[in-house]
Each structure stands twice: as structure tokens, then as C-alpha cells.
Amino acid sequence: MKDEVTRDERVANLKGLGCSRKRVEDARFTQGKGNYIDDISLPGMLHGDFVRSPYAHARIKSINIDAAMALDGVTAVLTAKDLEPLSLHWMPTLAGDKQMVLADGKVLFQGQEVAFVVARDRYIAADAVELVEVEYEELPVVVDPFKALESDVVLREDLEGQTEGAHGPRKHHNHIFTWEVGEEEATNAVIDDADVVAEETMYYHRTHPCPLEPCGSVASMDKVNGKLTLYGTFQAPHVVRTVASLLSGIEEHNIRVVSPDIGGGFGNKVGVYPGYICSIVASIVTGVPVKWVEDRMENLMSTAFARDYWMTGKISATKEGKITGLHCHVTADHGAFDACADPTKYPAGFMNICTGSYDIPTAYLAVDGVYTNKAPGGVSYRCSFRVTEAVYFIERMIEVLAIELDMDPAELRRINFIKKEQFPYQSALGWEYDSGDYHTAWDKALKAVDYAGLRAEQAERVAAFKRGETRTLMGIGLSFFTEIVGAGPVKNCDILGMGMFDSCEIRIHPTGSAIARLGTISQGQGHATTFAQILASEIGIPADSITIEEGDTDTAPYGLGTYGSRSTPVAGAATAMAGRKIRAKAQMIAAYLLEVHDDDVEFDVDRFVVKGAPERFKTMGEIAYAAYNQAIPGIEPGLEAVSYYDPPNMTYPFGAYVCVMDIDVDTGVTDIRRFYALDDCGTRINPMVIEGQIHGGLTEALAVAMGQEIAYDDMGNVKTATLMDFFLPTAWEVPNYETDHTVTPSPHHPIGAKGVGESPHVGGVPCFSNAVQDAFRPFGLRHTNMPHDHWRIWQAANSLGLHD
Amino acid sequence: MTKQIIKMTVNGEVQEVIAEPRELLIYVLREKLGMTGPHVGCETSHCGACTVDIDGKSVKSCTMFAAQAQGAEITTIEGLGSPDALHVLQESFKEHHGLQCGYCTPGMITRAHRLLEENPDPTEEDVRIGMAGNICRCTGYQNIVKSILSAAAEMNASKEAAQ
Numbered sequence: 001m002k003d004e005v006t007r008d009e010r011v012a013n014l015k016g017l018g019c020s021r022k023r024v025e026d027a028r029f030t031q032g033k034g035n036y037i038d039d040i041s042l043p044g045m046l047h048g049d050f051v052r053s054p055y056a057h058a059r060i061k062s063i064n065i066d067a068a069m070a071l072d073g074v075t076a077v078l079t080a081k082d083l084e085p086l087s088l089h090w091m092p093t094l095a096g097d098k099q100m101v102l103a104d105g106k107v108l109f110q111g112q113e114v115a116f117v118v119a120r121d122r123y124i125a126a127d128a129v130e131l132v133e134v135e136y137e138e139l140p141v142v143v144d145p146f147k148a149l150e151s152d153v154v155l156r157e158d159l160e161g162q163t164e165g166a167h168g169p170r171k172h173h174n175h176i177f178t179w180e181v182g183e184e185e186a187t188n189a190v191i192d193d194a195d196v197v198a199e200e201t202m203y204y205h206r207t208h209p210c211p212l213e214p215c216g217s218v219a220s221m222d223k224v225n226g227k228l229t230l231y232g233t234f235q236a237p238h239v240v241r242t243v244a245s246l247l248s249g250i251e252e253h254n255i256r257v258v259s260p261d262i263g264g265g266f267g268n269k270v271g272v273y274p275g276y277i278c279s280i281v282a283s284i285v286t287g288v289p290v291k292w293v294e295d296r297m298e299n300l301m302s303t304a305f306a307r308d309y310w311m312t313g314k315i316s317a318t319k320e321g322k323i324t325g326l327h328c329h330v331t332a333d334h335g336a337f338d339a340c341a342d343p344t345k346y347p348a349g350f351m352n353i354c355t356g357s358y359d360i361p362t363a364y365l366a367v368d369g370v371y372t373n374k375a376p377g378g379v380s381y382r383c384s385f386r387v388t389e390a391v392y393f394i395e396r397m398i399e400v401l402a403i404e405l406d407m408d409p410a411e412l413r414r415i416n417f418i419k420k421e422q423f424p425y426q427s428a429l430g431w432e433y434d435s436g437d438y439h440t441a442w443d444k445a446l447k448a449v450d451y452a453g454l455r456a457e458q459a460e461r462v463a464a465f466k467r468g469e470t471r472t473l474m475g476i477g478l479s480f481f482t483e484i485v486g487a488g489p490v491k492n493c494d495i496l497g498m499g500m501f502d503s504c505e506i507r508i509h510p511t512g513s514a515i516a517r518l519g520t521i522s523q524g525q526g527h528a529t530t531f532a533q534i535l536a537s538e539i540g541i542p543a544d545s546i547t548i549e550e551g552d553t554d555t556a557p558y559g560l561g562t563y564g565s566r567s568t569p570v571a572g573a574a575t576a577m578a579g580r581k582i583r584a585k586a587q588m589i590a591a592y593l594l595e596v597h598d599d600d601v602e603f604d605v606d607r608f609v610v611k612g613a614p615e616r617f618k619t620m621g622e623i624a625y626a627a628y629n630q631a632i633p634g635i636e637p638g639l640e641a642v643s644y645y646d647p648p649n650m651t652y653p654f655g656a657y658v659c660v661m662d663i664d665v666d667t668g669v670t671d672i673r674r675f676y677a678l679d680d681c682g683t684r685i686n687p688m689v690i691e692g693q694i695h696g697g698l699t700e701a702l703a704v705a706m707g708q709e710i711a712y713d714d715m716g717n718v719k720t721a722t723l724m725d726f727f728l729p730t731a732w733e734v735p736n737y738e739t740d741h742t743v744t745p746s747p748h749h750p751i752g753a754k755g756v757g758e759s760p761h762v763g764g765v766p767c768f769s770n771a772v773q774d775a776f777r778p779f780g781l782r783h784t785n786m787p788h789d790h791w792r793i794w795q796a797a798n799s800l801g802l803h804d
Numbered sequence: 805m806t807k808q809i810i811k812m813t814v815n816g817e818v819q820e821v822i823a824e825p826r827e828l829l830i831y832v833l834r835e836k837l838g839m840t841g842p843h844v845g846c847e848t849s850h851c852g853a854c855t856v857d858i859d860g861k862s863v864k865s866c867t868m869f870a871a872q873a874q875g876a877e878i879t880t881i882e883g884l885g886s887p888d889a890l891h892v893l894q895e896s897f898k899e900h901h902g903l904q905c906g907y908c909t910p911g912m913i914t915r916a917h918r919l920l921e922e923n924p925d926p927t928e929e930d931v932r933i934g935m936a937g938n939i940c941r942c943t944g945y946q947n948i949v950k951s952i953l954s955a956a957a958e959m960n961a962s963k964e965a966a967q
Contacts, residue, residue, distance in 0.1 A: 022898060029906025030894040030913060032841020032881035039840040123826065212845045212853055212907045212941045263843070263907030264941045296846040524905025524942045692901045695944030723850035723939075730936040731945040 010605045015544060016537030017751065020688035023529040024544075025522070034261040037216040037233050042289040045218065046075055048279055049125035050298065051115040051132045053107035056143070056373040056716020057155070058136040060103055063115060068131040073124035075286050077132060078116040078278060080104040082285075090158075091247060091277060094270075094495055095347065096166025097176070097338035098158075099376060101274045106139070108155055108336035109375045110716050111301030116278040118290055141716040145310065145333040145370040148174040155336065155371045166338075167347040167369075176338050176369035181352040181429045187364035190325035194316030198404040202396055203785045204389050206308035206333070206374070206710045208300055209381040210728065211523070213263025215303050216293030217276045219283040227254050228283075232276055234259045234551075235269040236561025238519060239495060241553045243272055248280065259551035265523035266700065267379035268304050270341040270563045275303075297721045304341075305374070305710055306381030308333040309389045315397045321405050323416045326360050326428075328393060330367040332378070338369060340378030341563070342385045343493040343500060349385025350484050352429035356394035357438050357482045357654060358416040363428040373716045382700050382761040384485045384564040391481045395766035399478075399773060400782055408455070409774075410446060413480050414439065424747075431484060433652045434746050437680070441742050442480060445656035445678045448740060451476075454660060462778045471666050477659035477771025481763035485755040486569025486651045495560065501646045502570035503557035504578040506535070508639035510628040512621030513545035516578070519559010520571040521551040525693065525757055527567060530686045531575050534751060538579030539586070540606035540620040557642055565653075565755035568685070569746075574645035576750035581641035585627070589639075590618045592632050651746045651754035655679040657763045661771040665802050668793035670706065670772070677763070678740040682754035691739050694760040698737055701764025703729050705772075707789040727789070776800060812876045814839065815883025823870045829863075830854045832870040833880060841881035841910040845939070852938030855911035856880045862918045862937070881910035884917060893917055893955045902951030904942030912938050916952045924963075926956060 005013075015021045028034055065077040080102040083089035090098045103114045115132050119125035142148045142155060154160055154173045163170055167177035191197055217232035228250055234240045237257040245252040262269060275292040282290040294303065310331040316324045332348060334340060342349040348367035355363050380386065398416075402409035417438040418425045425433040454476050461474045490499030503519040516535055520527060527550060532543040550556055559571060583603060590608035591598040594616055601608040609617040618626075626632070627639040660674040677694055684690055707727035711719040720726045745752025765786075772788045773781060776796060784796045797803060807822045814837060821836045833839040833856065845853035847866050854866040857879040885891035893913050896902065903909040912935070919926065919934040926934065931952050932945070940948060 023901065025906065026898040026903060027887075029903055029909045030881075030890070030897050031885065031887065032839070032910040034906045034909075036843065036907065038834075038844065041835070122831070123824070210941065212851060212905070212939065213843065214845075262905065263845075264905040266941070295844075296848065296851075526904065688901050692904060692943060692947060695946045696904060696942045697944075699944035700941070722848050723846045724848060728851070728939050728941065730939060731932040731949060732936040734945050736946055737944065 007605060014536040014540065014542050014606060016533050017683065017685055019533060019686065021529055021533055021543060021686055023526050025526060025528050036213055036261050036263050037218065037231060038293050040218045040231050040260065042218065042220055045289040045291055046118050046120060046286060047122045047125045048282055048290050048292040049117050049122070049129050050113045051117065051129050051134065053103065053110060053112040053114050055107055055136055055138055056110045056141045057108060057139040059106045059139060061135040061137055064133040065115065067133065068117060068128040071124065071128050071131060073120035074117065074128045076118040076282060077128065078102065078281060083281060086281065088247060088277060088281060091272065093337055093339040095338040095340045095342060096344065099337035099339055101277045109373055110718055111298065111375060113274040113302070116282065118282045118286060141373045141714070142174070143372055143374060143712050143714060143716050145331050145372055148370050148372050155373065174371045176334055176371060177347050179347045179367045180365070182364035183362060184364045187325050187327050187362050190362045191314050191316040191327060194324055195319045196404055197314055197316045198397065198401040199314045200397060200400045200783050201310070201312045202393070202783055204307045204309045204311060204392055205786055206305050207381065207704050207708050208305050208710050208726065209266035209268035209379065210300065210726065211264030211266050211268050214294045214296060214299040215269060215273060215275065216291070217279045218289055218291045219279040220289035221283040221287065223287055227256065228280065229256045229258065230280060231258045231260055233262055233269045235265045235521060235523065235563050237521060237551055237553050238558050239498060239561060240272060242498065243496065244280065247277070257553045259521045262521065262523040266382045267306060267563055269523065270379055271304050271339060273303050296723060300710065300721045300726055301718050302375050304377035304379040305335065306377065306379055307389060311389065311393045313393060313397045315401050317401060317405065321407050321412050321415055323358055323360050324362065326355055326363040328354050328365045332367055332369045333372050333374065334369050334378050335372055335374040335376040337376035339376035341380065343487055343495060345492055346385060349380065351386045351390050353387055353431060353482065353484045354390035354393050355427050355429055356391060357418060357480050359418045359422065360428055365429055374712060380564055382697060383758045384483060384487065387483055388762050388765055391762050392766045395479045395481070395770065396783060399770055403777065403782055409478055410451060414442060417442065432649060433482065434649055434748060435744050436482065436652060436654055437742065437744050438480065438654060441654065441656045441678055441680055444740065444742065445658055445676060449658045449674070449676050471664060473663045473665055473775040475661045475663060475771035475775030477661065477767045477774055479657045479763050479767035479770060481759070482652050482654045483565065483759050483762050484650045484652055485565035485758065486647055487564050487566050488650055489648060490646045498560065499646065500560045501644050502559040502566065502574050503642065503644045504571060504574040505557045505642040506578045506582055506640060508582060508624045508627070510625050512541060512624045514541055515547040515549060516575065517549045517556040518571045518575065519557055520562040520567040523562065525567065526689045530689055531572065533685055534572055534575045535579050538576050539582050540603065565758045568753050568755045569651045569749060570645055570647050572753055573647060573750050574643045577645055578641045578643035581643060582639060585639060586620060586623045588635055589623045589626055589632060593618050593626055648748045651682065651749060653679070653681045653754040653756060653759050655759055655763050657767040659767045659771040661775065663772065663775045663793060665797045668790035668797065670793065672735040675735055676738045676740065677760060678742065679756060679759055680742045680744050681756035681759065682743065682745045682749065683752035684741065684743065685753060690756050693757045694739050695737055697758060697760030698764045699729055699734050701761045702734065702768055703727055705765045705768035705786050705788060707787045709787050808871060810870050810874050812873045812878055814878045815880060821870070825869065825871050827870045829865040829868045829870045829873050833865060839880045839882050843907055843910065845907070850939065852915060853908050853911045855915045855938060857914055857918055862915045881914050884913065891917065892958050896951040896955035896958065900947050900951040900954060902943065902948045908938060908940045912940065912948060920956050920959065924956065925960060928953065
């Protein structure tokens with residue numbers, strides 16, 4: 001048999017690893033044919049809407065639903081009293097706490113769910129919400145976590161007297177947990193003895209992931225067959241199924257959870273929200289499908305904030321700048337309920353990655369979680385669990401230490417990086433970094449931007465400013481980050497007791513195409529495109545002939561979902577491993593067809609060839625056909641495989657970012673002149689998709705660093721509940737980014753990939769912030785808190801006397 | 805509430821719908837006419853996910869009553885191209901990775917279509933300011949801008965070829 005097609009052409013035909021394959025999702029999205037939660041409409045479907053608390057802290061004296069129920073078109077109004085007989089008025093949170101589904105006696109934050117109205121359409125539901133009469137008695141409001149720890153006001157009366165929480169002892173009635181990692185005494189001793197110590201307190205403000213599509217669900221209880229179908233904006237559909245089963249008592253096989261197309265998640269769609277529970281209960285009560293979709297204000301006020309960490313650091317070094325110790329304390333404002341989405345053993349997520357990319361021999365971290373009258377949440381907004389906080393902390397501490405040492409911050413980083421030969425590297429706070437080559441990445445980045453030239457230009461600008469020739473300063477923002485993603489090894493990572501493995505199941509069809517199903521769910525990352533590429537390279541079937549399906553728990557294998565950049569490190573690994581099982585069986589079939597021993601054939605791109613006789617081969621298509629249609633002694637028919645992958649370690653992507661920013665001292669207006677991003681995410685599956693992820697992550701970083709926040713007044717009123725006040729950058733504010741990369745594969749991942757979606761956010765926030773702070777460094781600024789909106793920058797300039 | 809009959813042309817077809825005066829255009833399009841391409845993202849005219857084209861102008865249909873569209877000529881994403889003949893912008897967004905989750909995309913493309921009608925040969929700056937009413941949370945806009953500029957070039961080239 002003569003092969004007209006060259007090997008290179010066969011490789012290209014697969015569109016496998018490394019190919020900038022165009023996305024298969026885009027045909028439907030560009031034609032308006034996506035299928036998002038609010039597009040789902042079932043016969044007889046009713047609409048649910050919430051009565052929400054206008055107060056941040058109040059006792060509920062009474063709820064009168066009579067007027068609402070009397071309105072034509074209203075089917076039901078649920079309150080905590082209706083949910084109590086079902087034990088659904090409270091629900092467990094992902095962090096070991098519990099949360100009110102509907103206000104039980106009191107409300108603890110503005111926007112809290114008080115009653116759930118079910119009506120014929122969304123307009124009647126909104127009318128009925130207005131007709132529910134709730135009598136409140138206001139209680140003292142606590143929005144400051146430090147004051148909360150001293151206040152006599154008890155927020156969580158349900159926990160009164162409980163001195164032990166889900167994560168150890170509670171020190172005060174508004175205290176949730178203390179989490180400690182590292183050696184406190186040794187760290188204090190090192191810091192006390194050090195040549196130089198830099199200290200700083202920084203507030204990483206509260207913000208919100210704010211995906212363009214808000215959260216929602218459609219529950220449909222089929223009472224004839226006893227089956228519940230729940231559609232929703234779920235980043236972890238299988239977890240939702242298990243939780244729904246545990247809460248409702250409906251056996252898990254009778255629950256089907258479907259995540260349709262999801263309009264962005266960024267962590268917002270990991271948690272389980274009262275709206276989901278209420279739509280289920282309402283469907284059970286009414287016997288017809290019930291839809292609940294929150295509006296933007298409800299989204300920003302009630303579903304899943306991010307950050308809100310007060311971080312105090314001490315970093316010590318020798319005179320030469322070699323870091324000797326790091327001490328970090330965090331006061332973490334968790335709001336009214338501890339609903340953080342972190343693996344069980346990590347109540348502050350992976351905050352203990354806060355030693356960053358540096359070889360810091362001794363370190364200590366303590367985090368105190370605190371209740372306040374704010375919305376619950378604490379999700380990982382486009383990052384692995386609390387990694388943005390950790391990286392911001394260390395990248396600011398490095399800058400402050402550089403000021404203390406009177407040293408260039410690029411050089412200070414360089415002399416403290418973990419060296420290539422130190423990997424796998426054991427960090428002082430307990431992580432084993434898998435691989436890295438930080439010096440190479442850093443040098444490449446600094447060279448690409450002509451760092452020395454930038455510093456010279458900046459010095460000239462400062463001189464010109466002092467001479468009164470310009471009112472515009474120039475900041476050079478640096479950051480070097482190490483992410484920790486791919487949660488995670490089942491031995492230390494679980495959520496509600498469920499181990500954080502992931503899965504892939506593959507079926508090869510007789511004519512040589514395939515379908516693969518995974519336990520993850522894309523929210524824009526392009527899994528249908530990229531996972532097919534992993535598989536194409538593993539099994540030799542073109543990516544265009546492989547369908548990827550996710551999000552339907554009736555068909556997909558169990559998995560823990562998509563967040564914390566875990567899809568590629570965990571489900572991507574499962575995909576490769578399942579592919580290898582397919583290949584192993586294909587090898588036996590090929591050997592039989594070619595009449596040689598199994599060991600005498602080898603895989604080559606899209607076929608098995610007889611070793612030493614490349615003209616004798618069987619393509620994967622031929623093998624697939626034979627697998628189903630030919631009796632092969634000793635081999636079962638069919639060609640399928642499933643893999644559940646428990647990762648041996650996390651993966652540690654890293655990167656080097658540089659931002660050049662001009663700042664108008666008199667208006668606080670900023671202009672991002674240049675942003676260079678070098679990312680190392682190990683093996684690159686689809687460079688086009690990677691770059692797209694980086695552009696997006698950097699833009700969300702720009703938002704957080706430069707203006708986006710969830711702000712409260714002293715009464716607990718949310719001041720930023722619409723897009724009028726909550727900053728989402730438009731095309732006008734966003735620069736063009738320069739992307740670059742190095743490739744340091746993960747040694748333990750089957751294809752060496754590390755995950756990338758969140759890296760640019762993690763590294764981007766400190767980079768933008770450092771650019772602002774760097775501009776004012778020559779005038780004596782040590783640190784100013786984000787977000788760096790024009791007003792705050794103006795204030796910083798003013799406090800330095802630059803307006804005098 | 806008294807309902808009224810609203811007659812409008814949507815994607816070339818005359819439609820008559822019955823709606824209350826308070827019903828928003830976006831819900832009438834999505835729920836009464838089945839045009840689920842335009843989405844609801846903010847209800848305050850900021851995000852542009854609901855953008856449709858009305859009588860030659862880009863309009864945020866989440867803050868317009870359906871009754872105000874009496875007699876109007878409306879184009880939604882569904883009317884821009886067909887599966888067999890995609891609009892140049894739809895092709896270009898696919899080609900340049902101008903979308904990720906896809907939620908903003910219908911509004912984004914519908915707005916870009918009007919932008920290029922208003923200004924067939926825009927600069928990058930024109931595109932960035934002209935698209936500033938449409939928010940995308942995923943892409944960082946770089947590839948959206950690229951998609952629109954590329955579509956403009958292609959449309960201009962085919963116009964020239966036709967002349």
C-alpha cells in the first residue's frame with residue numbers, strides 16, 4: 001500500500017497538540033445559537049424571584065404573603081417556615097459552615113434572600129415581590145472585620161456558644177477560624193536577627209467575578225417518574241448533583257444536573273446558591289418547572305464575592321538582599337456565612353503559596369476568618385484558591401523590601417528566585433513546586449522590554465517632573481508569579497468530602513470518529529476544541545472527528561468541575577490517560593490484523609506500523625472498524641476507555657509580566673503604554689486559545705487593580721451594585737498586550753501541561769498595581785491600596801505633596 | 805394591564821405580538837419571537853449583550869419597551885447571516901478568536917455590523933471607541949478589535965472587487 005500523504009501532513013491533519021486550531025464552539029455562538037440558562041424554556045414553566053433584605057442586619061418580626069398570594073398569576077411564596085419541614089431553610093456551605101437559604105429569624109447582609117415568589121411570568125413575580133410585607137427590626141451593623149472581633153454584637157446567633165468551628169477553635173463569637181502554616185517562632189527569630197526588615201499592611205479589597213451571564217437555574221420535577229432535572233449555571237455539575245441529593249433526599253440516580261452553555265464563570269458559578277435550592281423546592285411544590293435567573297444587581301449583591309483580605313507582612317533579608325524570612329497575617333472578611341469555595345483542609349485556600357517564586361527558607365502564615373454583615377462568598381475569582389491574594393502579597397512585599405534595601409526590584413527578584421536545579425522545590429509553607437526556570441523567563445522578559453532603557457527613561461521623566469516640565473509620571477510595574485493549580489491530589493484535596501480527581505470517558509465509533517465526555521465544564525475556555533487536540537495526539541484520530549461533551553451528569557463521568565485552572569491539569573490528564581488505554585487496545589488489534597506480535601507494532605501519528613517495515617500498517621480508522629466488526633480471539637469487541645485521574649501533585653505555572661504606565665498627577669488618569677506578558681504553562685495545547693486566555697485574564701486583572709470593587713457604607717449598604725458603579729473595562733480602557741512564553745513542562749502531568757486560564761489574572765493584578773506604586777516611589781511612596789481609580793491615585797499624589 | 809398589538813419587522817419578517825406596555829423589547833424578542841441570540845447582562849444599558857439593530861441604529865433592547873418598537877425594522881444576530889452563508893463578521897470572529905464564552909458575542913457582532921455601516925474603514929481607535937458600549941469579560945477585546953478590523957478590510961476588498 002503506497003502512502004501518498006507525508007508524515008508531516010498526517011500530523012497536521014490531526015490538529016493535535018500545539019496547533020492553533022479554530023474553535024468548534026464558535027459556529028453556534030457567532031450565530032446566536034448558544035444555549036444558556038435563560039434560553040431554556042420548558043412547557044408550563046413558572047418564574048421565581050426573591051424578596052431581598054434592604055438591611056444588612058435586622059431581625060424579622062413578621063412576613064405577610066397574603067397580598068402577594070392574592071395577585072393573579074402567583075402560584076406560591078416560600079419562606080423559611082415552608083422550607084423548615086424539609087430541613088432546607090439552611091444549607092451546608094462548601095467551607096463547612098451553613099447558610100440560610102431563606103432568612104430564618106434574621107437577616108445578615110443587604111440583599112439576603114428572604115422569600116421566594118413563584119409566578120406565571122417574570123413581571124408578575126416582580127410585582128408579587130413588592131407585595132410581600134416584611135417587618136424588620138434593625139440591629140447594629142458590623143462591616144469592619146477588625147471591629148467585628150471586638151464587638152458585642154453577635155452576628156451568628158445560631159452558632160452562639162460554639163467554641164469549635166469546622167476549622168478548629170473560635171476565639172470570639174464573630175470569629176470563624178485561625179489557620180496557621182509554617183514555623184512561627186523560627187520565623188520571628190529570623191526576622192528579629194535580620195539586617196533588614198520591611199513591614200507593610202495592605203488591603204486586597206472585596207470584588208466580584210461578575211461574569212456577563214448572571215447565575216440561574218431551571219428545576220423540573222417529574223413526579224410521574226420521580227426524576228428531578230436541574231439545569232443551571234454550574235461550574236461543578238456533579239458536585240451539585242451530590243449536594244442536591246444529600247439535601248433533598250432524592251436518590252442521586254434520580255437527579256440529572258445539566259450545565260448548558262455558561263456565559264463566563266470566573267469562580268462565580270462554583271457555589272450553591274439559595275436560588276438553586278428554591279427553584280428545586282418550588283418545582284417539587286408546584287409540580288411544574290421553575291426558572292430562577294438573578295439580575296445583575298442581585299448578582300453583585302449576593303452571589304459570591306472575592307478577596308477581602310487584610311494582609312500584614314514582615315519580610316527580612318541580608319544587606320545584600322537575600323531574603324531570610326517571611327511572616328504573614330491575614331484578617332479575612334468572609335461575610336455573613338463562611339461560603340468560601342476551598343478544598344476542605346484549606347480554609348484560606350492556597351494562601352500558603354505566599355512565599356511566591358522565591359527561595360525563602362523560613363516562613364509563617366496565619367489567617368483569621370471573620371464574620372461581618374456582608375454577603376457570603378470568598379470564591380476564587382479567576383484564580384486558584386486565594387492565589388491572587390498570595391501573589392499580590394509577596395509581589396508587594398518584594399517591592400517594599402526593595403525600597404528598604406534601596407535596590408532595583410528586578411534585581412532583588414533575580415537574586416531570590418528558586419533556581420532551576422532546585423526543582424522539585426519544597427517550600428517553607430509546605431508545597432512541592434513541580435518545575436520551573438524562573439531566571440530564564442525573567443531575563444527574557446527584561447530584555448524584551450529593554451528594562452534598563454525603561455529605567456533610564458523613568459529617571460529622565462522624574463527629573464523633568466521636578467523641573468516642572470511635565471505633570472505625567474511613569475511607572476514600571478513588575479511581577480513574577482508562581483500559580484498553584486490543578487486541585488488536586490485526593491489525599492489532601494476534597495470538597496465536602498469528595499476527592500478532587502477528574503475523569504474522561506472515550507468511545508471510538510466504528511468508522512473512526514469518537515466522542516469523549518469529561519467531568520469538567522467549559523465556560524468559555526474552549527474545552528470542546530482543546531481536549532479534542534489532546535486526544536488527537538494520543539489516539540491518532542483527527543480532532544475534527546472527535547466530539548467533546550461535558551456538563552450532563554447522566555452521561556458524563558463523575559468529575560469535580562472547572563475552576564482553579566484544574567481542567568487541563570486534572571481532566572486533561574484523564575483525557576490523555578484514557579487515550580492511552582484506547583491506544584493499548586488498538587495496539588493489540590493492529591498486531592492481530594498485521595499478524596505480528598503486539599510488541600512488534602508501534603504507534604506512529606495516526607496508525608500502528610510494523611517496526612522496521614513502515615509500509616505495513618493499520619490506521620486508527622481501520623483498527624476502529626475491526627474493533628467492532630471482526631472477531632478477534634481474546635479481545636472483547638468495542639473500543640472504549642475511561643480514566644479517573646488523581647493527580648500526584650499540583651502544577652505550578654509561572655510567568656514574568658512588565659507594565660509601563662503613564663500617570664497624570666493632577667487628574668489621576670492612567671495610560672497603560674505597554675504590557676508584556678511571558679507565561680510558562682508547560683506544554684502548550686492551543687497557542688491561540690492560550691493567548692486569548694491571557695488577554696482576558698490580564699483585562700480582569702486590570703479591572704481589579706484599577707477600579708473594580710464591592711464597597712459598603714457603614715450601614716452595610718452595597719455602594720457598587722450595578723455596572724454604573726462596578727467597573728468592567730471596555731475596549732476603550734484596555735491596551736493591546738504583548739504575549740510571550742517559555743516552556744517548562746510539568747514532570748508529573750501525562751502531557752506536561754500546567755493550566756493557564758488564571759495565571760494572567762494572578763500575575764496581572766500585582767503588575768498593574770506595582771506600576772502605579774512604582775511611579776510614585778521616587779517621591780517616597782511605599783504602598784497604597786488598590787483599586788487604583790483616578791480618585792485614589794489623585795489622593796496618593798496629593799498625600800505626597802505633589803499638588804503643592 | 806392592557807395589552808396591545810405591536811407590529812414590527814424582525815429579520816425581514818413582519819411580526820405581530822401582543823404585549824403589555826411595560827414589557828421590554830429584549831424579552832419580547834427572546835421569549836415571544838424565539839430570538840434568543842441577544843442576551844440580558846445588566847438591565848442598565850451598560851453591557852450591550854442585548855444589542856440589536858433598530859432602524860439603522862444600535863439599540864440596547866433591555867432598556868426599551870417593546871411598544872416603542874411599533875413599526876420598527878429590527879435586525880438581531882439571527883438576521884445577519886445563515887449557517888450556509890455566515891456574515892463576514894461572524895467568520896472573522898471565528899477566525900481571530902474574537903469570542904470565548906459567547907455570551908456577549910451576538911450583541912458584539914450586531915454592534916460591529918452597525919459600526920462598519922457607519923464607518924466602513926475604521927482605525928483601531930475608531931473600533932475601540934465605537935465598541936465601548938459592549939462589554940466582554942473573557943477576551944480582553946484585543947481579538948475582537950482584530951476581528952472587526954479584519955472584517956472591515958475584507959468587506960472593503962470585496963466592494964472594490966465588485967466595482
